[in-house]
Amino acid sequence: MSCPGHTVLRETGLGGMPRVLLKHKAGATAEVYNFGATLTSYKPTPEREVLFVSHKALFDGQKAIRGGVPLVFPQFGQPKKEMAQHGFARTSHWELSDTAVTEDVVRAVFHLTDTEITRMLWPFSFLLSYTLSLTAQTLTTSLRIENKGEAPFEAQALLHTYLRVRDIGQVALRGFQHHPFVDKVAAQAVERLPTETRNSVNIAQETDRVYQTGANEITLLEGGAERVKVEYTACTVNRDGSDEALPHPDCVLWNPWVQKSQAMADFGDREFQEMVCLEPGIVSAFYSLAPGQAFLLEQTIRPLG
Numbered sequence: 001m002s003c004p005g006h007t008v009l010r011e012t013g014l015g016g017m018p019r020v021l022l023k024h025k026a027g028a029t030a031e032v033y034n035f036g037a038t039l040t041s042y043k044p045t046p047e048r049e050v051l052f053v054s055h056k057a058l059f060d061g062q063k064a065i066r067g068g069v070p071l072v073f074p075q076f077g078q079p080k081k082e083m084a085q086h087g088f089a090r091t092s093h094w095e096l097s098d099t100a101v102t103e104d105v106v107r108a109v110f111h112l113t114d115t116e117i118t119r120m121l122w123p124f125s126f127l128l129s130y131t132l133s134l135t136a137q138t139l140t141t142s143l144r145i146e147n148k149g150e151a152p153f154e155a156q157a158l159l160h161t162y163l164r165v166r167d168i169g170q171v172a173l174r175g176f177q178h179h180p181f182v183d184k185v186a187a188q189a190v191e192r193l194p195t196e197t198r199n200s201v202n203i204a205q206e207t208d209r210v211y212q213t214g215a216n217e218i219t220l221l222e223g224g225a226e227r228v229k230v231e232y233t234a235c236t237v238n239r240d241g242s243d244e245a246l247p248h249p250d251c252v253l254w255n256p257w258v259q260k261s262q263a264m265a266d267f268g269d270r271e272f273q274e275m276v277c278l279e280p281g282i283v284s285a286f287y288s289l290a291p292g293q294a295f296l297l298e299q300t301i302r303p304l305g
């Protein structure tokens with residue numbers, strides 16, 4: 001069904017790269033580059049940008065875009081040294097395969113399949129479908145990973161969401177309490193994972209943690225006011241269409257703080273004050289997919305107040 005007032009436009013973005021602009025008749029917009037299927041802007045209203053993109057981000061079709069929502073697949077970090085950090089999905093060119101509008105939702109679907117190059121890095125056949133659904137109040141991004149080959153594979157995946165904040169010193173995050181986490185900054189082996197004791201997590205130093213969550217919902221507050229909620233789920237979809245939810249998806253919390261910011265060529269020295277990454281995914285373990293099985297990782301970004 002078509003719906004007047006909603007639009008999906010193909011346009012040329014920064015660096016001459018193709019991108020897709022979704023516009024909801026209520027005023028919300030979202031902008032996605034085919035490069036990495038990277039969402040680079042989400043505005044629930046014309047005045048408010050929810051996502052952070054560095055002013056030094058490169059739009060050169062080589063380096064992952066520093067900000068927005070890059071997609072991490074099939075590895076998180078670099079457990080396999082022959083493959084780039086965070087895998088190849090964020091630096092691959094995705095095809096816009098479908099667009100649809102209904103009364104409430106403007107939708108775009110991007111596809112990525114294996115190629116000779118990806119098979120050299122990771123010898124499996126896959127279909128990634130990334131669906132962005134814009135409503136008047138929310139944006140849902142949904143990554144479906146399907147095993148199209150004859151052999152099972154193991155992978156990790158993550159929605160690397162950079163949220164824009166006014167002042168990191170005023171930020172508090174709710175939803176991590178009681179959940180175990182791996183502290184990647186401390187980087188020392190521990191017998192038992194520590195558990196988050198704080199109801200409200202603030203950031204005052206380099207922070208790089210993989211929380212094994214269960215609440216599936218993190219709320220970001222600034223100066224005590226709720227600003228945005230990120231809700232997420234992960235499930236395996238079987239060949240017959242039945243699905244099994246994964247009860248404890250991970251959520252990475254990342255802020256590079258002073259020194260790491262200075263070490264990144266595509267990030268401003270003081271920009272750590274304007275962002276925080278909340279990254280839902282499955283990364284503390286590899287998930288396994290049999291031929292024909294799929295895995296669905298979904299987040300809804302809900303601006304508040």
Ligand SMILES: O=P(O)(O)OC[C@H]1O[C@@H](O)[C@H](O)[C@@H](O)[C@@H]1O
Pocket residue numbers: 064085086160184208209252254279
């Ligand atoms: O610089 P990259 O490859 O985009 O990674 C940024 C950060 O991504 C986060 O997901 C990781 O937990 C961090 O360790 C990493 O530094």
